[in-house]
Amino acid sequence: MIDLYSWATPNGHKVHIMLEECGLPYRVIPVNIGTGAQFEPKFLKLSPNNKIPALLDPDGPDGKAIHLFESGAILLYLAGKTGRFLPPDTHGKYEVLQWLMFQMSSVGPMLGQAHHFRVYAKEKIDYAIQRYSSEAQRLYGVMNTRLASSKYIGGPEYSIADMAVFPWLRSWKSQGVKMGDYPYLKGWFDEIAGRPAVRRGLEVLADMRQAQLDEQAHEVLFGEQQYRKHPLH
Structure with a gap:
């Protein structure tokens, strides 16, 4: 099963929608970017740019596990894995x-x-x-x-x-x-x-996201924490 580290943002929604469209089994691990979960060492190993989403597929190419960050790269990977939503010619x-x-x-x-x-x-x-x-x-x-x-x-x-x-x-x-x-x-x-898979994808983690940013979330997303040097791990 694919593990998707994500949050209910446009970049997260892209991959939620693709997984729903393809019907691939996946598990979502929430990364609450308003509380700073994107800076945790475990997540940074998957996404060194501290951005969601990140994907871990234990059944990757040649039977080996693969982890990816960047939503565009993940979309391309899933299109290649399933042979869908990217023309073959x-x-x-x-x-x-x-x-x-x-x-x-x-x-x-x-x-x-x-x-x-x-x-x-x-x-x-x-x-x-x-x-x-x-x-x-x-x-x-x-x-x-x-x-x-x-x-x-x-x-x-x-x-x-x-x-x-x-x-x-x-x-x-x-x-x-x-x-x-x-x-x-x-x-x-x-x-x-109106596509059913799109509607399902938009519902993923939607109930966990704050309607409005509080002061703490605003500081985490746009303050100095974004620019601190992260320790090597």
Whole structure:
């Protein structure tokens, strides 16, 4: 059985959804990032970047156990393990991969910054809010244009690219975006949101996450602890 170390965040949701879509047996080990569980030595051995999710599969390649961090790498691993949600032909595979990289390099980081400066930052900095809100709107436009000519983000079939992007768009209001301004993207979003496996994936650990950050959680997530040197282990 796969062990998934995770929390109810967009990056966690990506992998929850993939595991539900594939029907693989898995066990979730909560990593409460609001209390600092991501800095514990046991977790850092799996995820040296102290970010969720991390995966441990005792039945890895060649029958050997494997552990992975980074949600994009985990999605690719699970697609390879199951032969699902990544096209087998070279052209189709790379079409999906470019959009997966687009999510990893742009959608996640930029929407995360928009959300941070608009919602979580204690000091409201107009320049940062404007910059990242504008970038969020630009990225939504890129995806809307893509979906005007493609049924799914990665091509004609539902894929790991869709699973990677979707969780990040659930907080569109907090990113300074009006979803109704992007009709093709909204249609896609509503379709993905209706998939049973997606709904199940979003429920994983959802009851454990705080609706709002308290002072301690805010300090753990955004304070000096993030930048301390962790001891070797």
